[in-house]
Amino acid sequence: MEVVVYPVGSYMNQESLVDQVVDFLGAEYRPTHVLLDGEDYTHADTVLEEFQDIAFYWNRERPINRVPSHVLALMEDLDCHHLVWLSRKAIEEEDILFTWILAHELRHIYQARQSLSLRFLRREAQNIRCQPKYLGLPSGPMNPAELDSDIFAMRACEALFGMSKLAEFTARRRLPRCPFITYPGYLRDLEQSIPIAHRLAQTLVP
Numbered sequence: 577m578e579v580v581v582y583p584v585g586s587y588m589n590q591e592s593l594v595d596q597v598v599d600f601l602g603a604e605y606r607p608t609h610v611l612l613d614g615e616d617y618t619h620a621d622t623v624l625e626e627f628q629d630i631a632f633y634w635n636r637e638r639p640i641n642r643v644p645s646h647v648l649a650l651m652e653d654l655d656c657h658h659l660v661w662l663s664r665k666a667i668e669e670e671d672i673l674f675t676w677i678l679a680h681e682l683r684h685i686y687q688a689r690q691s692l693s694l695r696f697l698r699r700e701a702q703n704i705r706c707q708p709k710y711l712g713l714p715s716g717p718m719n720p721a722e723l724d725s726d727i728f729a730m731r732a733c734e735a736l737f738g739m740s741k742l743a744e745f746t747a748r749r750r751l752p753r754c755p756f757i758t759y760p761g762y763l764r765d766l767e768q769s770i771p772i773a774h775r776l777a778q779t780l781v782p
């Protein structure tokens with residue numbers, strides 16, 4: 577794995593956190609490249625909308641047009657198969673949220689490598705959203721692959737930071753992808769409701 581930092585020489589703490597998280601999660605989650613991109617794309621209308629996101633996962637099936645030159649250089653590298661792009665917003669976040677965002681993207685790599693079927697998750701996600709306490713959640717972030725990635729990210733943060741630090745964090749902050757106070761509880765209920773075999777696949781045993 578190559579961790580590329582832009583501009584070169586910045587974000588050394590987050591660079592080593594990437595190494596720690598990837599080493600902890602293991603080979604199936606290892607990207608070929610991670611880009612810590614310190615560029616500000618707030619007003620960049622010539623690049624893909626994805627650069628307004630907090631992070632994304634790219635592989636060779638995805639487009640390479642309308643990307644900035646320092647990102648294109650990576651995407652054109654034939655050794656680059658699984659790239660995790662992390663925005664300046666993500667890099668400048670506190671460690672636990674940075675780890676959540678990174679683990680979420682790394683789970684997309686696992687999903688791609690395993691051709692994971694998440695049909696069961698779609699059904700359960702809909703059932704649980706019918707509970708009165710979750711009716712206020714938006715439908716947009718409820719794609720099964722995204723929910724699977726968030727459940728995984730939650731487990732990764734719990735394993736790396738401990739249950740009490742994670743509880744303190746989810747009580748204090750909102751997650752960028754779905755900034756609703758009930759969302760972490762929804763993820764927990766969803767994880768509990770999915771078949772045990774799938775839940776075990778989610779569980780991290782260091």
Ligand SMILES: [Zn+2]
Nearest residue numbers: 680684722725
């Ligand atoms: Zn995602």
